[in-house]
Amino acid sequence: MSNAVLRLDHISRLFGMTVALADMSIVLHPGEVHAIVGENGAGKSTMIKIMTGIHQPSGGTIFVDGEPRQISGPQAAREAGIAAIYQEPMVFPDLDVTENIFISDTSAGLWVRPAEQRKRARALIERIGMKLDPDRIASGLTLAEQQAVEIARALSQDVRVLIMDEPTASLSAHEASQLRQIATTLAEQGVAVVYISHRLEEIFEIADRVTVIRDGAHISTKPISEVTSDGMIAEMVGREVGNYFAKAPGTVTDKTVLEVRDLTLDGVFEDISFDLHAGEVLCMAGLVGARRTDVALSLFGITPATSGNINYRGEDTWFSSPRQAIDAGIAYVSEDRRKLGLAMPMPIKSNISLATLDEFLSPRGLLDREREDSVANEYRERLNIRTGSVETPVGMLSGGNQQKVMLAKWLNMKPDLLIFDEPTRGIDIGAKAEVHDLIRDFVARGGAALVISSDLPEVLAMGDRILVMREGRQMGILDTGEATQEAIMSMATGQLEQAV
């Protein structure tokens, strides 16, 4: 069709050595709701960032109204009529609704006309079918209202392509249906709506066409009537699995380390129940927003659950702070190395000793530097941390080596239970295999590991059992034998639920 408003043609994008987008092509027409689905890391966010000018493509061409065009920045994207709203709205908390809507209004005039703006704001809010007082300060709005403000802002700039990235992920059911209504309304008014969601039922409700992407490439685009959920899932996961992660022999024992029953954190997750044995790796799989990390944070005492039972090493326990969990021998390796894991400017050895400083005290109460050195060197050898010296600041290491330093820090605590949150995110394949070996080695020595991972091949290779979550609910636990990418994906997208 010639009336495409936006077309990506064989777009690629590299970040250093990492390929975020390999070969992405997509055509958007006015008046359609175009859903885009794909696994975590399939390249959805990168694609949005290219459409909105935040990233520049490494290769390929973008066409706006059939003309090749460079979208050099957010300003250029706006001029082309492209806007995006995200799960976390981008509002100005100190400004009111009207000011938020017209923040980047470039229409003529030096002065603001408040009365006129308020009238226009009211009209825009009405156009998307919301009820909202234009004088309210944004910091007091609900998430859904903030999103509505963002949509109204986009409309005020004559948006022609509106990208909605997981817009309903943090909304209540009622708010979510309101938002879907807005998406449909806008499409009827001639806007091309790009709708990205993990909730397949939403897509069947509102999408006109569905594009599946995988590993940074376009897989298929079909009218919604020709799509089934099974077909979509097969396309989302259907990569050649290859055998780059060898399945290690199981070391599971009968000794139960952790018994979790009906763990619930109100409004976040509910009724999570599982056992974890010494020598076992239990993987938690699910899509973004499945609340797996929240479960881990509750187990670790950061955000204690509101109800349920935790039995740890044969005793009913309840951790209300990370200190208690650490003292009991639980370690949590965060997914966010930069923010929660490592002190980047500090040397490797200081990072390793950080969680267990008491062990490094000399009798005089000072830090025993030699011991710090020897322990750090021991881990450097054992974990194969590639560096000239343990004095190197962690920030100068590669992602894989940083991850190993983080592991060393927690292993030095000699924990009984290790919780890994995305242990191999953003590190290269060789380092991934090494991290897998380390986790395996840890459980072979009698430890228990809970591994949260969004990487399906990794989950299948690592997990002795796999717990699948979806939007705060436990969809089922799969044994190695019955677990396939398709089975996990069906559960993660809510197409299949295991009977309890």
Add this chain to the structure above:
Amino acid sequence: MLNRISPQTLRILALLAVLALVLLFFSTQVPNYLNGRLFNRISSSVAIMAIVACAQTLVILTRNIDLSIGSTLGFVAFATGSLITNNPELGPALLLIYSICLGACFGVVNGALVAYARIPSIIVTLATMALFRSALVEYSDAKSITTGNLPTWLVDFPNYKILTFGSYQLRASFLLAVVVVIIVHIALTRLRAARKIYAVGSNPEAAEMAGINSKRVVLTAFVLAGALAGLAGFMFLARFGTITVVAGLGFELKSVAASVVGGVNIFGGSGSVIGAFIGAVLVDLIDMSLVRWQLVSEFWREAVLGTLILLSVAADATLMRRLVAWRVAREKARIQRSTQS
């Protein structure tokens, strides 16, 4: 009623109430307190601080701070003084423009380093505070500007009486300060471009996404602040006549205090220059009243000021949080009612 008033207006009303309370309190403590002399003294001294606080507010709104503002003021006061000493024939307008432009130049240095070299403003302006001051020492060559060498129109200007009610005098310097504050206030609330200052301070990431050039906004804020500091330098020269190398020392912290007491959020994004103006009046009033209050020794004046800053910020934060929580609760109740029906 409470829901019609914007938090900003509420803040100003609260400040005015505090101002009234302070006046009331001291009038019971200090004999012969409320009179024209107090008004005249405060209005003369606050005239300069109000403009500096106004400048500081512009910078703070963008989530930055300008610690070099006192040094800028001092340098401009001295340079303007030496210009008119050497060229007595220069007219008022030219001299004023010279002051403002010179101040703006200092603002360009600060703004460029903060916005384009990406150095945190507290570090940049801490450094330029010392640098500008040293530049002044070098430039002054150990000499001072003295009143005797200044033209009479300049020296007489600050105390020129516009209006007189008994012992209450409306002096030119105070009027000028009030006019500047009002102009900046109108510009900040009504100018399309000024909204960007609030946006950048409120949510820098969202501002970038909305296509706002935050670097240019930050630079502009610093340049405007410099220009206002230049104007304040001009008034400083006119008021004191005698300018040494320590001119304007301490203004940087006092201006931050005035802004913060006046309800300007130190993390940017909210606040008004009217608030900063009242904050400046309040700080000055308390400072001056304590001198006359026998109960508090000289040495405790700073402590009282420090306490005031802490109290006002804490009270502001608590009040605003309450207000927001109250409105959210009310809104929720409204939604619940409408979904039930």
